[in-house]
Amino acid sequence: MIISSPMVIAVVALGAIVLLSIFFHFVPFFLWLSAKVSGVKISLIQLFLMRIRNVPPGIIVPSLIEAHKAGLRTVTRDNLEAHYMTGGHVQRVVHALVSASKANIDLSFEKATAIDLAGRDVFEAVQTSVNPKVIDTPPVAAVAKNGIQLIAKARVTVRANIHQLVGGAGEDTILARVGEGIVSSIGSAETHEQVLENPDSISKLVLSKGLDAGTAYEILSIDIADIDVGKNIGATLQMDQANADKNIAQAKAEERRAMAVATEQEMKAKAQQARAEVIQAEAEVPKALAQALREGNMGFMDYYKLENLKGDTAMRDTIAKLDPTAILGGKKEGK
Template identity: 90%
Template sequence: MEIVSVLMTFGIIVALSIFFYFVPFFLWLSAKVSGVHISLIQLFLMRIRNVPPGIIVPSMIEAHKAGLQNITRDKLEAHYMTGGHVQRVVHALVSANKANIDLTFEKATAIDLAGRDVFEAVQTSVNPKVIDTPPVAAVAKNGIQLIAKARVTVRANIQQLVGGAGEETILARVGEGIVSSIGSAESHETVLENPDSISKLVLRKGLDAGTAFEILSIDIADIDVGKNIGATLQMDQANADKNIAQAKAEERRAMAVATEQEMKAKAQEARAEVIRAEAQVPLALAKALNDGNMGAMDYYRLKNLLGDTEMREEIAGLAKNGLSSLGQGNTPPPVPKRRD
């Protein structure tokens, strides 16, 4: 009998657990007490549709207490079944209603299904967010580099959350504006004297167009002086010009050397031709003597002429090398004898 009573007790407990799981009586009671009209059959059917009543009912109670009359059970169930965050959407709608922000249920669910945190967006719209930009390097017209850091105060734009660009786009556009502002300055000293000119110029560009945020202010937090980029570029250009000039000079030198070698080769060819022609002279003389066209006296007179020519050449060479020493008491060089 004890075993039967234990089994009956266990069966009753299991049956009640199953009953209260499929028919969440206490949730129904909480809804009734809160003024939300929902039946036990609807809660049972929510279990059958695999929609957790523990999420839908508290959300309905929160919306009802906040005075949001257009939020129904069917809308919440439909949003849950499409993969949305029901509680986050309801929190956002309640916060937007208290802050007098125009946010409809359809817009909130669209933002949530787009992958954005709609509740955080509403909080950012009420309490603006500060975004710190990474260091942005830019060069003024005088060639001095400046490294600036900015703080961007943004507020969420509820109407642009679906399809609007995020924080990365804001940072990129602000960085682009800083570079443009510094680059248009005549000198880096002008930027250092008036850093607010950067923020004013950037704000006038309307950088928040097409983004999910509205830029409220851009404040320059820090500016550091970097390298002298202009001087570095000039040095690099001078080195490049020097290397080009050296390369052209080397090319001209190589061409001159090649021309010199070519002229030397031509001179050697000319000397070879002269030697070849001189080698024909003795043969011509011998032939002239054999043929009787030239006598012995003619040959001797020719030899005397050649000897006189050699003597004159020797005298000219000695005079060229030794006349400077004659005035110093030196003995003049001997004059070569004439050959008969």
């Protein structure tokens, strides 16, 4: 089989392209040339070894060039490779170092890499140090001593504290402390009118407490943006207390009524039981009299006297129940 020359040329060209692609992938010649032109000393062998170590030269070399142009002689290839292999953001660290150098901020390579590995954006921190940012607090509700609620919003101007970024608290802690200070300041005011007249007193009091201690930021100013009057919490609490006292009194009264009803029912039950016992005893009297007559313990005359006594007693009860006016009226008519 005879292969035509154009096909051979195409195969050879394709092979050459593949070989060149592999070569330039493992030996980034153009990156080496760019570094050489920029004054960065790095060899092709070092670039090849970067590929073997799975370190992208496309990140390390431009970062070295940037650091060299900015005059950062402490930034070396080994440092950048080590930081990349530990999971850091090489380009972000170099950007931060260059910005800090231009702004005369004392930031070493070790400090920058530590901040980056701590999970913070070191470049943004440097920018915040140069250009402070404003944090708006959510509405904070507090009650003055006269019971009136005030709802305040504040704007906190902060600047990043480079030396406390590692281990320092974040924005949430700043907002929580400022909110706590606003509540304390409003709560110590005698009336809500005092706060409305001098809202800057809140800012001065909160700012004097050193709320940025242990945080990654330095508080520059706290400005009260808005204050609204809320509910009369004192009156609401008094009404709730009055309703609670009323409910307690009603419950106690109901308890006493229930006890009285229970006592009355108990007395009625005892009275009924006593009446039943009396009726039962009265029912036994004739039997006892008959027994006494049969056994001779009572004579007939004694029984007769007893019946007369009962008749006299019944007559007196009847006379006692009559109306005296009716009796006197009947006597007059008889006359």
